[in-house]
Amino acid sequence: MTDAVAIRERLVRLPGIDPSWSRTVEAPDADGIRRTWHLLDTHATAEVSSVRGTVLAVHGNPTWSYLWRRLLASPPAGWRVVAVDQLGMGFSEDPGGTIAAPRSLASRIEDLGRLTDVLDLGPRVVVAGHDWGGMVASGWALAHRDVLAGIVLANTTVRHDFDSGLPPALSFSRLAPLLRRVTVDTPAFVRAATAVSTPRPPREVRDAYALPYGSRQDRRFVGQFVADIPTASSHATRATMDALAEGLSALGAESDTPALLLRGPADPVFSEAHLRDLRRRLPHADVHRYEGASHLVLEDAPRTATDIADWIVARVDRDVRDGREEDPAAAEDRPAPGAWAVGTSARPWAGLTEMARTNPEALCVAEVREGRRARSVSFGELEADVEHVALGLREAGVRPGDRVGLLVEPGVELTVAAYACWRVGAVIVVADAGLGLSGMGRALRGAGIDHVIAIPKALAALPVLRVPGTRILVGDMPAAVRRVLSVAASFDELRATGRRLAAAGQVLEDVFTGDADAAVLFTSGATGPSKGVVYTVDQLRAQIGGFGHIYRLRPGGRLVAAFAPFALYGPALGVAGVTPDMLVTAPATLTAAALADAVVAAEATTVFASPAALRNVLRTGGDVSEVQREALGRVEILMSAGAPVPAGLLRELGALMPRAEMHTPYGMTECLPVADITLHEIESVLAAAGADGDGAVEGVCVGRPLDGVSVAVAPLPDEHDGEDGPLTGEPDVTGEICVRAAHMKDRYDQLWATEHAAADHPRGWHRTGDVGHLDADGRLWVEGRRVHVVHTPTGPVTPVGIEQRVEALPQVASAAVVGVGPAGVQQVVVVVVPESSDSESSTSTDVSGPSRAVLADDALATAVRECSGHPVAAVLVRSSMPVDIRHQSKIDRTELAGWAQDVLAGRGGAR
Secondary structure, three states: OOOHHHHHHHHOOOOOOOHHHEEEEEEEOOOOOEEEEEEEEOOOOOOOOOOOEEEEEEOOOOOOHHHHHHHHHOOOOOEEEEEEOOOOOOOOOOOOOOOOOOOOHHHHHHHHHHHHHHOOOOOOEEEEEEOOHHHHHHHHHHHOOOOEEEEEEEOOOOOOOHHHOOOHHHHHHHOHHHHHHHHHHOOHHHHHHHHOOOOOOOHHHHHHHHHHHOOOOOOHHHHHHHHOOOOOOOOHHHHHHHHHHHHHHHHHHHOOOOEEEEEOOOOOOOOHHHHHHHHHHOOOOEEEEOOOOOOOHHHHOOOHHHHHHHHHHHHHOOOEEOOEEOOHHHHOOOOOOOHHHOOOOOOOOHHHHHHHHHOOOOEEEEEEEOOEEEEEEEHHHHHHHHHHHHHHHHHOOOOOOOEEEEEOOOOHHHHHHHHHHHHOOOEEEEOOHHHOHHHHHHHHHHHOOOEEEEOHHHHHHHHHHOOOOEEEEOOOOOHHHHHHOOEEEEHHHHHHHHHHHHHOOOOOOOOOOOOOEEEEEEOOOOOOOOOEEEEEHHHHHHHHHHHHHHOOOOOOOEEEEOOHHHHOHHHHOOOEEEEOOOOOOOHHHOOHHHHHHHHHHHOOOEEEOOHHHHHHHHHOHHHOOHHHHHHHHOOOEEEOOOOOOOHHHHHHHOOOOOOOEEEOOEEEOOEEEEEEOEHHHHHHHHHHOOOOOHHHOOOEEEEEEOOOEEEEEEEOOOOOOOOOOOOEOOOOOOEEEEEEEOOOOOEEOOEHHHHHHHOOOHHHOEEEEEEEEEOOOOOEEEEEEHHHOEEEOOEEEOHHHHHHHHHOOOOEEEEEEEEEOOOOOOEEEEEEEEOOOOOOOOEEOOOOOOOOOEEOOHHHHHHHHHHHOOOOOEEEEOOOEEEOOOOOOOEOHHHHHHHHHHHHOOOOOOO
16 A cells, blocks of 8 residues: 555554654665655654754564654654655555565665655764664665764664574574465464564554554565575575675774664574674674563663664764753763772782782682681682683683673682683673572673683573573583583683693783773662673772772781672782672571681681671571680671661671671662761761661761762652752752762663663763762761652652651561552552561562561551651551562562552452
8 A cells, every 4th residue: 555645544543653754755666666655754744954863764574664653753852753664564565576586685775775865864864773674774874874873773683694594483484385374374474573572562552563464465575575584695685684794894993973782682583692793893882782672672662762862862963962062071080089099000900919929828718618618729829820710711712802701609719710801801790699590691691791601500501591602611510511511611621721821931911901891790680670780990990999998908808798799809909708608699598607607717807798698697696606706706897788777787786796897888889889887977977866766867877978989969859750950969958869989880781771861960970779868967868769769749758768767666677668659649658567577587589478468457557657757648567578689688669569559459469
């Protein structure tokens, strides 16, 4: 169908479409024959002379221009969007052809070029493509460099390993009869496009995608499109794809043309390998991965439209951002490091090297099992081992800039692996077991790793988790199993190779520069999918130096770290690092006896543990021996972070560690540490506020910003959908906490839109996602997470202050505040775990088991309402709170809010 009026009549019924966008245009095709094209054009009936630029959007198969409707509805400010129906697709004219002789990719690229010769697109064009439309868009971009302002590619490729076969989802295309049956004779292929979407679109949207393909005649070109996919090296379109691949590589090497790569990781057609190939060809490209999204990423992740528009404003419209002139100061460098970082070496491992030279026999890393030191190495031994393994890694093909996933339990081997990777200039990817099995797989796939160093049980899981990379084994494994798992080498084999190379005189070159990537760490995922956070060498060095300065960790010191990543920092400071005997995936398994044994093994004076770990230490404190109690009594500094730390918990721990100075550092994976405060300071602040307990002040005081750290808040708007106020350091203004520091992350990994949103203030500020305020003395108070703010009819309500006041009640063990109802009219609901709960703990990572789910009795409800300081719609009772996996300390208020809504709506929700 090419009749413009008839097409518009059919579009009227489709969700998300403005029929006025619809237009038809005549243009010659690749063969010079005039064809009628159908377009969706934001300026179909408007003046185009004043637009800032044009987005030319190209769909794939079996979709049509409907795919781009959200971008058409919300284009970049001042931009035109033109979404085409490729010939034979959507409502454009069918140019003929058959499955046996399909229209080629080269012809489709030429078709589009002939069309744009007729259209008045202007001097600046951003071309966007999805699926096989990405190849058409790439071909158009390479042929129109004179007007190309940017390129956006979503779930596509320009290079496929033809000889190894097609993705299983397209394997039917090898057999012509089956291909015809699936794509033309039946609507199976058309319907499959939306069937694989996650989440599945509503029925009316699924029908809208299928609308142009209701008959065999309408689907003829759907089959041709698939038939043109190269199934072998000899396929005619292979040469066209090779040319596109070479052309994109040249574009990436020769120009700074902005590029954006969008990825739905659940895609059954285009794999992580396709994305890695595009990244190699366009190394300057911005990338954003939408966890959970599938092949139709533009449908599955509606925010893609806004992200594309924001990206065009930020990257293409360089002179205008967010509707205002670019601030020349926006490029200002981040703050200088604190005084503690001045004069330190540029290498993160400097402390290890120095201690190996000056005190090689000193303890460096120890593993404690069943109350005794199971394995330990000195600084001299570790330095030699790191050098040998690093030489072995280099010989095995690990190169500077390669990403290496570390799936090794805390201890000697993990430390060797991390420092050896750094010595060869590789980037360590630390996806700790606290993320859970699926979370680790998602993190490692998303990080685009090149190699994996793993223990046997982790290696065995890699095929199921679909994690790529060369396999290196830490430990022992039967030869047959090694072959099945494609293990390239073992750690011991690398050591042997390294010793041989060192004996032959080979040395490691100094390959790291300060701005090179050093590590990808992952957030806890407590408020969404875990995000990869990239640190450069300089940023990592500054972070390590900051910890050493604040907690007086000096060469020769001893640190017990009940959180794996921090155990790695010890050797870099010349400090012995020891991990206690516990399950790294379950902080609450740390007992007082195990902590004491680790302190004894290391003769440690400093301890780091999460609140969940310390609660169990306190709970099991009566089980320690006299020797163990004496060891705990020698601890001088105790650090606890990962979630708000109640002052009461620290006070009680004083009975076990009477000499310890109790610290609660504040920070996040993106910037740690930001601030620090001691128990003594907390008590002084509470006393000054006239408080005699934890619950009499608003939020958790986390202390003053550290030297070299800047903190400000972006005031919360009164309306839930309003804009934040300008950054301020004024006291008693509640808003989102924003930070700047030399040791702040470099960026989120392959999450361009997230990074853009988190750094949307000038001069390099990072939006932390926490809300809070500064007091008159410059101290920072945290009042909760931004996503957990309750948006009531009278304005925003932050949760932590209410929770503290409720938890001060003697009958309450723990409390959480959630909002129920639509944003803007939400009601405050308080969920409590009674002090009399029979559960071992008031928190739980298992939220599936049965427990009480009832309204609180009148006495408890009245007490909660009287102390809360805000109107409370309901008080609910549970036997435990759902918490994050990693720290087992952060209450999952999102899950809790859904549960509370179910309970109040009468839908059950027992927990």
